[in-house]
Amino acid sequence: MSAIFESFSELEELAEQLKDPDPGLRHVTVLQLAETSDNDAIDLLKLAIQDEDEGVRKQAALALGNFDGEEAAAALVIGLVDPVVEVAESAVESLCELKNPTAAEPIYALVDHERAFVRTGAFRGLKELCNPNSLGPAIKGLEDAESSVRGAAVGVIGWLKDDKSLPALISATRDSSADVRRIACSALGFSNAVQAGEAIVAGLKDDAWQVRECAAETLVKAKATNALSALVECLNDEYWQVRLKAIRSLGKLGDETVVDAIGSSISSVIPNLRKESAAALGEIGSVLAKPYLDTVKDDADPDVRKNARWALKQIASS
Secondary structure, three states: OOOOOOOHHHHHHHHHHOOOOOHHHHHHHHHHHHOOOOOOHHHHHHHHOOOOOHHHHHHHHHHHHHOOOHHHHHHHHHHHOOOOHHHHHHHHHHHOOOOOHHHHHHHHHHOOOOOHHHHHHHHHHHHHHOOHHHHHHHHHHOOOOOHHHHHHHHHHHHHHOOHHHHHHHHHHOOOOOHHHHHHHHHHHHHOOOHHHHHHHHHHOOOOOHHHHHHHHHHHHHOOOOOHHHHHHHHOOOOOHHHHHHHHHHHHHHOOHHHHHHHHOOOOOOOHHHHHHHHHHHHHHOOHHHHHHHHOOOOOOOHHHHHHHHHHHHHHHHO
């Protein structure tokens, strides 16, 4: 099929095929509709997403991901409330492909739906659209009883990057769900506000290591007067994943006063920590790092050797 329907009769023919009693033919018709960029196909896909056959409905939901705008979203909203999980999940997948902010309008009706899956899917779809009107519903979503909904709502707020959302995001860093706290911590990275930095620093003490890891990664983006000392303290975390993100952030901050702190990790038995330490020392570029790098320039791990030798070159050329 051509990218644009060659004639009204061709579109009419596909419409007739969607009425055929054979679900196989209807399925093939949906595949044909998916191949075109013509928005006239959306009306037919909206019919197909209500087909009696769940396979046709699922394919229609996936096909709608090739389109954009309010009409496509309105059709996908139908799929999102489908009782068959596979159809609803396909609708969410396609909602996340939409980029036109106007597509948000039909989705708003579902942020208060009785099913948590639907509410979560609605917020996931709203995230990529970055429609400023989504801020109010998303902040309200932080009060939802289901953590999956709250997490998806935080994702929407984070992508909007609006300082008016800071109180809500900071509150979300204290949510009962570790996953929500992690997402909120990451979302705060857009803000230069002091209170945002303080909330991220607080995340370094979270009970969940995934939150601490996220905070260590995000802190480099925020303004926090005690960022260096807080990240250095993270180098003693029991989880190496947290230590790795702290080392990476310290390297990006580029302060030579932390060379010894990073250097203490370069002898770790964990290759990823040695590799990251070498890279961070190279980013700082201080001659103080040379003794540490010399110990791993011939490391057994090729990635560690590569980073150490690169770092030594950085120091030599500075």
